[in-house]
Amino acid sequence: MPAYRAPVEDTLFVLNDVFKYERYNNLPGFSDASPDIVEAVLREAARMAEEVFFPLNQSGDREGCTRNDDGSVTTPKGFREAFEQYKEAGWMGLAFDPEYGGQGLPYVLHSAIGEYFSSANMAFAMYPGLTQGAMAAIREHGNDKQKQTFLPKMVEGRWTGTMNLTEPHCGTDLGLLRTKAVPQGDGSYRISGQKIFISAGEHDMSENIIHLVLARIEGAPEGTKGISLFIVPKFLVNEDGSVGERNGVTCGSIEEKMGIHANSTCVMNYDDATGYLIGEENKGLRAMFVMMNEARLGVGLQGLSISEVAYQNAVAYAKERIQGRALTGPAAPDRKADPIIVHPDVRRNLMTIRAFNEAGRAFLIWAALKSDVAHRSDNAEERELSQEMMGLLTPVIKGVLTDKGFEHAVMAQQVFGGHGYIEEHGMSQYVRDARITMIYEGANGIQALDLVGRKLPMNGGRAVQAFFKEVGEFCEENRNDESMSFFTKHLKKGLNDLQQATMWFVQNAMAKPDNAGAGSHDYMHLFGLVTLGYMWGLQAKTAQERLAAGDEARKAFLEAKLATARFFMERIMPETSAHLARISAGADSMMALPEDSF
């Protein structure tokens, strides 16, 4: 039987010790969330993740969602009730504006508990997750009436939301989309077209579903310049805010997918559905990117989440399963064999995942704090710089944490041997669920291109320079500290490789853009390694400080941090050189083969 325990202790270490959470209490919402409140919230979220959502994970995967003949969709047994508990606990509005009924607590807290929820049951957590994206878009781009109509109900969790982008012939290239919007003269539009891969598109967990839909207004320019964003509620909303008549949007079918079976991924048919323009005409992509950025961080989080729950189960199995003897002689001589955790290659898998998870968690919390600053600081320059840094980090979070999250789910499955391949132990589900995170909200190839083509050159490279400076200064400040020099030496080497790769693009990609595309994937992962390495540098430093301060209660925990940091530096950081070598090879050999020769 799979198991899950939310890593509250680690979240607290990163929040309080590494990033000194209390330093942020000048930001709105932070003063309402003192460290003891933060801990209480984390522990309650952990309890609900472990006791309510996790027990439905495997059964949800087995049962899946059912589309009934009338087009309604039934979610797996227990999902409705679990969602009721989610709503009642107020998780949906935890970090949302009090103006619309939210609690206004820090986004970093929302992000931290989001990890637990997705570890426990990713398919379940997607229902509220997509609602968050829709809420963000309405808050940023909706008019007052739209905000008043939709946000309070969504914050309450009575209504949920979706994002409708993809069509059968267009995924990445939204300029190709065909869904039509015809103005009705009363300010509303008639929306017609088909959208596919719509997560949580139809289900039985909320009173209404608020679809945010990209469509082209009749006569709009072709391509991405003619796309607008619309609110299309499943049920029209009466003047008094109550749910009115059914709108012309229906679920045509549920996709048969590799994983996340408990989330209803729908083909949605819009047939003269009533829609309301949100934001400006033909500027829908901009509005949509508010959702996308939120969603991309959420997807990166999913990568970490699955990696964490898969890791925990692999550790439990490795301690319990006895098979063979340690290479150094029997470790459990009284038993017929040793637990497989004694074998170096089993540990290689476990340590690799662990070293990623703990750095990935720190990475996400670091980024979430920047998001809080970007949205809540009263200093405009600070807001702007944080926003830029978030922009730079978003594709790295999405691309690296999901590529690695999947890879680690596979590694954790491998620890189970043949038992990992049968569905009973749940490891197959983690692999199948994690796989989608590399694809949706912009496939990882797109993230890499976004990083290299858009985020690097942004404002003359200001964000990336700030990043290099921060990491470089950390190395410089600590290199003469004997207890830190091992870590900073490896980190500095990785940073040098990243800086060289950046310089290589500057020199070689302007004249030949394929050189940027050909190196983008490696660059994204190189960037990820340096960021995760920096997180390990920070954690190692904090752990040494706490140990030096005599933090006896967490001695084993802090020593494990140091051991894991060491593993990361020795075993994972060396990959930066292969990435640099590949980037520097350029596009020639990649593009040489004529299309017909494939």
Added chain:
Amino acid sequence: MPAYRAPVEDTLFVLNDVFKYERYNNLPGFSDASPDIVEAVLREAARMAEEVFFPLNQSGDREGCTRNDDGSVTTPKGFREAFEQYKEAGWMGLAFDPEYGGQGLPYVLHSAIGEYFSSANMAFAMYPGLTQGAMAAIREHGNDKQKQTFLPKMVEGRWTGTMNLTEPHCGTDLGLLRTKAVPQGDGSYRISGQKIFISAGEHDMSENIIHLVLARIEGAPEGTKGISLFIVPKFLVNEDGSVGERNGVTCGSIEEKMGIHANSTCVMNYDDATGYLIGEENKGLRAMFVMMNEARLGVGLQGLSISEVAYQNAVAYAKERIQGRALTGPAAPDRKADPIIVHPDVRRNLMTIRAFNEAGRAFLIWAALKSDVAHRSDNAEERELSQEMMGLLTPVIKGVLTDKGFEHAVMAQQVFGGHGYIEEHGMSQYVRDARITMIYEGANGIQALDLVGRKLPMNGGRAVQAFFKEVGEFCEENRNDESMSFFTKHLKKGLNDLQQATMWFVQNAMAKPDNAGAGSHDYMHLFGLVTLGYMWGLQAKTAQERLAAGDEARKAFLEAKLATARFFMERIMPETSAHLARISAGADSMMALPEDSF
């Protein structure tokens, strides 16, 4: 709709041009298989793979196998008929001894067509595949009566075979197994116990199923020294060779797995079943290894097979799907977007898989030719050296080709974006099917340990030294050839890394065996990179020779070989340095964490 075309042209290039197949015609069986016969056999196998087995792949996955209430198992629709065609074509005995009804053709031919069959339908190809392993064990270790009783029927395909090793509490560590064998005084034994994960354990495709079962004879020593191998037929065989009464072996259930749904993976219950000792008492593991080695090569082949079919489908999709524009400007200005094959990151996926597939195919053919020499040469020393080299290469083939085969199925799926995640396009199935190859017949961690712990030191390192010498001489001979120096430079760098890693083990693993275990996975992949790089060196050289000789008919094919070889050297070989760095880090950071801290 997925599609598949067997790469006959490439097989012929490797066999005839690279490895000069005709040089082997002094070996028994080879003279019966002149190049034109080889080509005809390959083309007929290709036809059957494409037209008979492939169309059942997706439907077989959907339908799966059904265990009926009486314990019988029904295979998916069409499988019985397809197996009839397989039998009638004589594929089962293609390379088997004529003494038992086989055709005695080269094993290399059997291996080459095995790739096509597994690409077309891996779950189907496993039924005859396991039979081959059982046939090999009976041929090597059975007595005359056993050979006469079982082999002709198996060669005909009327009876199939299985391997029964794993029990619920023991997979890798067979010393723990509990299945009991009680002598009956008449030479036979009563076998009782439970075996799990038995591929093709029960099905409706053959008249009888010959189970090869590891069990412990009553009173035998504990551990691996007390294990014997038994033949346990599903139906006992009458004196006249006809099928007699039902034996006490039944399928208890079918495992619910992540993939290979069309293969029946059974829990097999032995309840006083009649079994016949094969080989010597308590020497069952030795006999079983004949099957295992055969099976490991077959599993490595499966890795390549899935990688190839996944690649072909990704290429087709990348040429057909239009989305976005080339970074260098519109490639198809008359269309609304360019086919995605113009994007460097899409090509990165395709070229990476291609570079692996074509080298992997050469690797398997190279190894299969060594197997032919090992079994058929009249020179004892040559046989022994080839056997040793096969021993060295087997874990590399199994471990590397399956790790990479899976990774590449994932890459190919990624090319499809969201469409790769739904079952319709078949890409999810390739990923799910490929996943098992990293696990069964010895999980890849075991392969790595076998390579480092057993195969490297074998006979004072004679095989590995011979390998280094061969690759080193190739680099030396070609380094002054201007058209080859690019390739040999990269290959030599990889070889140096491999030799350094080997030396590191010699110096650091004797006193501290964990250093060997900690580096084994990286060493296996480092070894794989050098072997695949060597295959590219050989192919590049051959391609240049053929081009210089004016082989106009294959000009595009040969030029594609050079482009792909270049890609491999520039983009994939650089990984050797990261492997070396990790190996040289040793076991300390991997083993540092106390078990309780996990």
